[in-house]
Amino acid sequence: MVKVLVATEKPFAAPAVAGIKEIIEGAGFGMLLLEKYTEKAQLLAAVADVDAIIIRSDKIDAEVMDAAKNLKIVVRAGAGYDNVDLEAATAHNVVVMNTPGQNANAVAELVLGMLVFAVRNFYNGKAGSELKGKKLGILAFGNVGRNVARIAQGFGMEVSAFDAYCSAESIEAAGVHAAASQAELFAENDIVSLHIPATPETKQSINKALVNTMKKGAILINTARKEVINEPELIALMAERTDLKYITDIKPDADAEFAQFEGRYFSTPKKMGAQTAEANTNAGIAAANQIVGFIKDGITKFQVNK
Ligand code: 3PG
Numbered sequence: 001m002v003k004v005l006v007a008t009e010k011p012f013a014a015p016a017v018a019g020i021k022e023i024i025e026g027a028g029f030g031m032l033l034l035e036k037y038t039e040k041a042q043l044l045a046a047v048a049d050v051d052a053i054i055i056r057s058d059k060i061d062a063e064v065m066d067a068a069k070n071l072k073i074v075v076r077a078g079a080g081y082d083n084v085d086l087e088a089a090t091a092h093n094v095v096v097m098n099t100p101g102q103n104a105n106a107v108a109e110l111v112l113g114m115l116v117f118a119v120r121n122f123y124n125g126k127a128g129s130e131l132k133g134k135k136l137g138i139l140a141f142g143n144v145g146r147n148v149a150r151i152a153q154g155f156g157m158e159v160s161a162f163d164a165y166c167s168a169e170s171i172e173a174a175g176v177h178a179a180a181s182q183a184e185l186f187a188e189n190d191i192v193s194l195h196i197p198a199t200p201e202t203k204q205s206i207n208k209a210l211v212n213t214m215k216k217g218a219i220l221i222n223t224a225r226k227e228v229i230n231e232p233e234l235i236a237l238m239a240e241r242t243d244l245k246y247i248t249d250i251k252p253d254a255d256a257e258f259a260q261f262e263g264r265y266f267s268t269p270k271k272m273g274a275q276t277a278e279a280n281t282n283a284g285i286a287a288a289n290q291i292v293g294f295i296k297d298g299i300t301k302f303q304v305n306k
Contacts, residue, residue, distance in 0.1 A: 140162075141171050
């Protein structure tokens with residue numbers, strides 16, 4: 001029997017797990033569940049004879065693939081797949097897929113929620129400000145960026161975006177101003193929201209020189225990846241510029257140092273962007289269907305290690 005492991009250190013909501021099980025069992029496969037594991041050894045033991053794995057931000061490296069002798073496919077139920085060693089997967093003849101767009105609305109709603117929290121001074125009782133009329137710059141106009149734009153427009157914000165891989169025409173078609181460059185996006189907006197993946201090009205790219213071009217009182221919000229921030233440089237800049245706020249859904253490595261900026265720094269305790277029942281269900285069910293489609297019919301749509 002084909003065995004599918006759902007390995008989620010941060011578990012899906014119960015209805016999502018039930019939906020995945022229904023699809024897997026409906027296809028005549030068996031489902032195993034490993035949630036809230038604390039040691040890599042638990043993951044290594046769980047993968048021993050599975051054919052497929054559904055994960056979230058769980059790390060799948062060469063050691064995991066060595067331990068998973070029957071493994072044919074890993075589906076990251078979500079967008080970013082920087083947690084999977086793609087080279088090792090290809091070397092092990094393992095197909096890797098993601099489920100783009102399935103959790104994008106959830107992340108985008110959190111962006112606006114965190115922004116309201118920030119402009120209202122983290123609800124400390126003092127008069128804050130409104131988002132209406134403020135200028136929002138969106139860095140990367142993929143599924144999440146587009147949803148952020150849609151919701152921000154509902155707040156009456158002036159929305160701009162820049163994406164090195166997306167044409168100005170496609171950005172303008174969404175009713176969003178296309179900034180000419182990343183530099184312009186940072187210099188011209190009151191708030192910049194990051195939606196870039198963690199790649200060799202983007203890692204550490206949000207640095208002091210770039211953020212220092214932001215307007216007085218600017219807010220930087222990160223619901224993407226911690227690796228894109230040059231943390232020591234951002235800390236140095238926030239020490240110099242007491243007007244800047246940094247709010248993030250990914251706890252920085254230097255969380256303790258950022259904590260000195262009371263009232264100007266906030267991090268969720270655990271990444272919460274995609275943590276809704278709807279997003280879990282959408283992404284989990286898409287992942288299950290992609291596994292069934294691949295194993296039964298060889299469908300490789302959404303493969304990321306081609
Ligand atoms: C993603 O890349 O899809 C998001 O960062 C969500 O990650 P999570 O599934 O670990 O919450």
